[in-house]
Amino acid sequence: MSTAEIDRQWTTRLRKRATGHLPPEKLLPDTQPAYVSSWIYVFGVTTLAALMMVILSGIILAIRGPQWWHSSAIGHFVNSTHLWSVEIFFFAMIVHLWGKFFMAAWRGGRSLTWVTGVVTFLASVGTAFTGYVSQTNFDSQWISTQAKDGINATGAGSIFNVLNLGQMLMWHIVLLPLAAVLLTAIHVLMVRVKGVVPPFEENGATK
Amino acid sequence: MAYLWSLAALIPLNNYGHYIHWGVIDISVANFIVVVLMIIAFVAALFLPFPGRSRRKESR
Amino acid sequence: MSTKPFRPDVDAPEYKGKYVPYDIIKEGTIAIIVVGLLVVLLATLFGSPDERAITVKAWSNADPIDFATTALGELNGSTVTAKYGAPYNTAAPGQNLGPLRLAQFAGVTIPVNTVRDFVINPLSSLPYDKALSAALSEWKGASTSQQKSWVSNYTASASKMTWSNNQINVPATNAGPVPELINKLTSMARSGALDQALVTGGGFYTTNYTKPLLFVADGTYLANLAQKQHLLGSQWGMMNETGSYPGQAWLWLYTFWYQVPPFNTSTNADVQVSALMGLLSILLLLLPFIPGLRSIPRKVRVYRLIWREHYSD
Numbered sequence: 339m340s341t342a343e344i345d346r347q348w349t350t351r352l353r354k355r356a357t358g359h360l361p362p363e364k365l366l367p368d369t370q371p372a373y374v375s376s377w378i379y380v381f382g383v384t385t386l387a388a389l390m391m392v393i394l395s396g397i398i399l400a401i402r403g404p405q406w407w408h409s410s411a412i413g414h415f416v417n418s419t420h421l422w423s424v425e426i427f428f429f430a431m432i433v434h435l436w437g438k439f440f441m442a443a444w445r446g447g448r449s450l451t452w453v454t455g456v457v458t459f460l461a462s463v464g465t466a467f468t469g470y471v472s473q474t475n476f477d478s479q480w481i482s483t484q485a486k487d488g489i490n491a492t493g494a495g496s497i498f499n500v501l502n503l504g505q506m507l508m509w510h511i512v513l514l515p516l517a518a519v520l521l522t523a524i525h526v527l528m529v530r531v532k533g534v535v536p537p538f539e540e541n542g543a544t545k
Numbered sequence: 546m547a548y549l550w551s552l553a554a555l556i557p558l559n560n561y562g563h564y565i566h567w568g569v570i571d572i573s574v575a576n577f578i579v580v581v582l583m584i585i586a587f588v589a590a591l592f593l594p595f596p597g598r599s600r601r602k603e604s605r
Numbered sequence: 606m607s608t609k610p611f612r613p614d615v616d617a618p619e620y621k622g623k624y625v626p627y628d629i630i631k632e633g634t635i636a637i638i639v640v641g642l643l644v645v646l647l648a649t650l651f652g653s654p655d656e657r658a659i660t661v662k663a664w665s666n667a668d669p670i671d672f673a674t675t676a677l678g679e680l681n682g683s684t685v686t687a688k689y690g691a692p693y694n695t696a697a698p699g700q701n702l703g704p705l706r707l708a709q710f711a712g713v714t715i716p717v718n719t720v721r722d723f724v725i726n727p728l729s730s731l732p733y734d735k736a737l738s739a740a741l742s743e744w745k746g747a748s749t750s751q752q753k754s755w756v757s758n759y760t761a762s763a764s765k766m767t768w769s770n771n772q773i774n775v776p777a778t779n780a781g782p783v784p785e786l787i788n789k790l791t792s793m794a795r796s797g798a799l800d801q802a803l804v805t806g807g808g809f810y811t812t813n814y815t816k817p818l819l820f821v822a823d824g825t826y827l828a829n830l831a832q833k834q835h836l837l838g839s840q841w842g843m844m845n846e847t848g849s850y851p852g853q854a855w856l857w858l859y860t861f862w863y864q865v866p867p868f869n870t871s872t873n874a875d876v877q878v879s880a881l882m883g884l885l886s887i888l889l890l891l892l893p894f895i896p897g898l899r900s901i902p903r904k905v906r907v908y909r910l911i912w913r914e915h916y917s918d
Contacts, residue, residue, distance in 0.1 A: 370627035371620050373915040375597055377590035380636070387636035391644050408655060411553065417655070418554065418648035421850075425647075426640060428855050429579065433587050440907035444893030446617025456890045463855060470853065476656035477847050480831045483822035484838060491700040491875035493707035496692040496714040501819065504812025536620040537912040538613065538903055554652025558849035564835055569864050571841045575851040591910040597625070 359531050367530070374534050378441075381434035382529075388430055389522060391423035393515065400511055405474055424466055431459060443535040451528040458521040465518050468510035471500050482506070614899045622915075654848045656834075661803065661817065664826040665794035670766055673773045673791050675824040677763055679719035680783065681756045684823040686719055693717040693819070700876040707876060715815060723820050724790055727802035737789045740782030747781070755781035838863055858882070 344350055398416045399407060407413035435455070444452040471482040482500045489495045499505055563574040572580075611618075665672035678684035682696065690697035691708040692715045699708035729741060744752065759780035767774045773788050793799045803817040821827050828837070836842035843860035846852030859882050868874040892898055902908060909916065 366629060367627060368629075369624040372623050372625050372918075373620070373912050374627075375595045375914050376911045377593055377595055378587075378911055381586075381590070383632055383636040384640060386633070387640040388644075390637060391640055395644075408657075414553075414652065414655065415648060418651070418653040419644050421653040422647040422651070423640070423644045425579065425851055426643060429583055429586070432855065433583055433590070436587050437590070437911070439892075440902045440905070441911060442614060442899065442902040442908070444899070445613075445615060448617075449893035452893050453890055456886070456892075460886060463853075466853060466855075473655075475658050476830070477654065479658055479818060479821065480827065480834075480836055483818050483827070484836075484842070488875045488879055490689075490692060490708050491873075492879045493691075493711035495708065496711035499692075499715055499813075499815060501815040502813045507812070536617050537915050538908055539618040540916060554648075555650050557652050559654060559847075560849060561833065562835060562845070562849040564840075571864075572857075573835065573845050573849070573852070575846070575849050576844060576854040576857075579851045579854050580857075591907065595914075 360527065364530050364533075365527075371534060371536065373537050378433075378437040379534075381430045381437060384430035385427060385434050386522070386526070388423050388427035389519075392420065392427055393519070395420040395423055396511065396515070404472060404507055408475070420469075424469070428462070428466070431462065435459065441535055442538070445535055446532065448528070448532050448535055451525060451532065454521055454525040454528060458518060458525055461514060461518045461521055465510060465514035468506045468514060472503065472507045472510045474503065478503075614896075614903055615893070622918075651850070654846060654850050656847045659821065659827060659830065660797070661794045661800045661821060662797040664821065664824060665791060665799075668824075668826055669768045669773065669791055669795065671824050671826055672794055673766060673768075673787050674763065675820070676724060676787055676790050676794075677756075677760060677783075678823060679723040679820070680786070681760050682719070684719060686717060686723075686819045686823050689717075694719075700873040702873065702876045702880055717816065717819060722806065722816055723803070724786060726806060727793065727799055728786060728789055730802050731789070731793060731798070734789070736785055740785035740789070743782040744786065751781070755779070755783045759783040759787070839869075858885070 395416055399413070399420060402410070402413060407417040438452070438455070467481075467485070471478045471485065485500050486495060489498060489500055498509075558575070565572050565574060565577055661672075675684060679687055682688065686693060688696050690699035691711060691713050694713060694717060698706055700706075725741070725744065728737060731737060747755075759775060759777040762775050762777040765776055771792075773784075773791050775784060775787075777784060790799065793802070800817065803820060804811055804814065806816060831837055831842065832840070834847045835845050836847070838860070841857075841860045841864065843863075844852050844854050844856045859878065862868045862878045862881060863874060868878055871877055888895065888898070
C-alpha cells in the first residue's frame with residue numbers, strides 16, 4: 339500500500355486534522371500566557387467540577403431509582419448533595435459568564451466558544467427544570483402544573499408534556515445531560531484549541 | 546440505625562421562607578443570599594490579588 | 606494586497622508576551638476537591654426539601670366541598686382543564702402571539718375529556734353499587750342536552766353546597782343523576798380509590814400523571830398550599846422553593862416579566878413571555894455578532910481590573 343493511499347484514508351485525514359487543531363500540548367498544556375492571572379479564571383473550572391458532582395450524585399440517585407430518596411436517610415443525603423452541587427454549578431457558571439462577557443472572550447475567532455457556552459447554559463436550565471418536575475413530591479406537582487401553561491402556550495406542550503413523569507425523567511437523566519455534557523466537552527475543547535483570549539490592546543500597553 | 550440520623554441536616558430549612566418585598570421585586574431570603582454571594586464572588590475575583598503574581602515577579 | 610482593518614471587538618491582538626508554568630490537571634483536581642467538600646458541607650448543614658406529594662384523598666378529606674365543586678366544574682365545563690384548549694381539548698383557541706395560535710396549530714395531542722376521564726370512567730370502575738349503577742346508566746342513556754340541563758340545574762344551587770353526614774348536599778331539583786355522581790365521586794376520592802383510578806386509567810403500568818395532576822390543579826387545595834410556600838406565579842414563584850431553600854434563581858428574568866405590564870394583565874402572557882425570553886436568549890447567543898452590544902466590555906473597561914497585572918508590566 340502506498341503512502342499516498344494511506345494519506346487519502348478518511349481515518350488518516352481525520353487524525354491529521356484533529357492533531358493539527360489540537361496537538362497534545364494544547365489539549366493538556368503545561369504553560370499559559372502570563373495575562374491569565376486573576377481569580378475570575380477559576381469559575382470555569384469550578385463550573386466543571388460542580389458538573390462532575392451533579393453527575394456523580396445523579397448516578398447514585400439513579401442506581402436506586404427515582405423514589406428512593408423519599409424513604410432513605412442516605413438517599414435524602416445524596417439528594418441534598420445533588421441539589422447543592424446544582425446550586426454551585428449555576429452559581430459558578432453565571433459568574434463565569436459575567437467574567438467572559440467583560441473580557442469580550444469571543445474575540446479572535448472565539449465566537450463559537452461563546453455560542454456553545456450560551457447553549458450549554460440554556461441546556462442546563464432545561465436539565466435542572468426537568469429535575470424539579472421529576473422529584474415526585476409536592477414541589478414537582480406544583481412546578482409541573484404551573485409550567486405546563488407556559489410550555490403549552492408555545493405549542494411545545496403537544497410533544498413535551500411536563501405532567502408525564504416518565505417522559506420528564508427520561509429527559510432529565512438521559513437526553514438533556516447527554517446534550518449538556520457533549521456541549522460542555524465541545525466548549526472546553528474549543529477553549530483549548532483557541533487558547534484563552536488575550537487582553538484588549540491599549541495605547542502603550544500592548545505587548 | 547443511629548448512624549442514619551447523622552445524615553439528617555444540621556440546620557434544615559423546612560420552615561416557611563422569609564421574603565423581601567421591594568416595589569415589584571419579591572425575592573426569598575435564600576435566593577437573595579445566593580445572588581448577593583454571586584455578586585460578592587464576582588467583585589472579589591476582580592479585586593483580590595491572584596497568588597501567582599508575587600512568585601512570578603520573584604522568579605523574574 | 607490590502608489588510609483588513611483591526612476590529613477591537615471582533616479580533617484579538619496577537620500575544621507575544623511570556624508564558625508561565627500552568628498545571629491544568631492539578632488545577633482541576635483542586636477544584637474537584639474544593640467543590641466536593643463544599644457540596645458535602647452544604648448538604649450536611651442544610652439538607653434538601655421534600656414536601657410530600659398531595660393526593661386526591663388528602664384534598665377531598667381536607668376540603669370535601671372544594672373537591673365536589675371541582676368535580677362539578679369538570680362536569681359543567683368551568684374548570685381550567687375543561688376550558689383549556691390544546692393540547693388537551695378544543696374548548697378554547699388558546700393563547701395567541703399576534704396572529705399565531707401556536708398551541709392550536711400544534712393540535713390536541715394529549716386528549717382529556719373532563720366529564721369522561723375525571724368523573725364517569727372512574728365511577729364506572731367502582732364495585733357494583735345499586736344507586737350508582739342506576740345513576741351511571743341514566744347519565745349514559747341521556748342525550749347531551751338532557752345531561753347539560755341536569756348539570757346546570759345542579760350548578761344553580763351549588764353555592765348552597767354543604768358537607769354533612771359524610772355526604773355532599775345540594776338543594777337541587779331536576780338534577781337527574783348528578784347529585785349521586787358528585788356524592789359517590791367524593792366518597793371515592795376520600796377513600797383513596799380515585800387517586801388509583803386516575804393513575805391506572807391507561808392500564809396496569811404507567812409513568813404518566815397528566816390526568817391526576819390536571820384534576821388536582823383544577824381545585825384550590827394545591828394552590829392554597831403553594832401560596833403558603835410563596836410559590837404562586839404572582840409571587841415570583843417560579844424561582845422559589847418550598848421551605849427556606851434557594852430555588853431556581855436563574856429563572857429570575859423569566860418570572861420577572863410576569864410581574865410587570867403589559868404581561869401582568871395580559872391573557873396571552875405565557876406565550877408572550879416565552880417569546881420574549883426566546884428573543885433575549887438569541888441576543889445573548891449572538892452577542893459576539895451584534896455591533897454595539899459587543900462593544901460594551903471594551904467601553905466599560907472592567908477588563909482593566911482583570912488584566913491589571915498585564916497592563917502594569
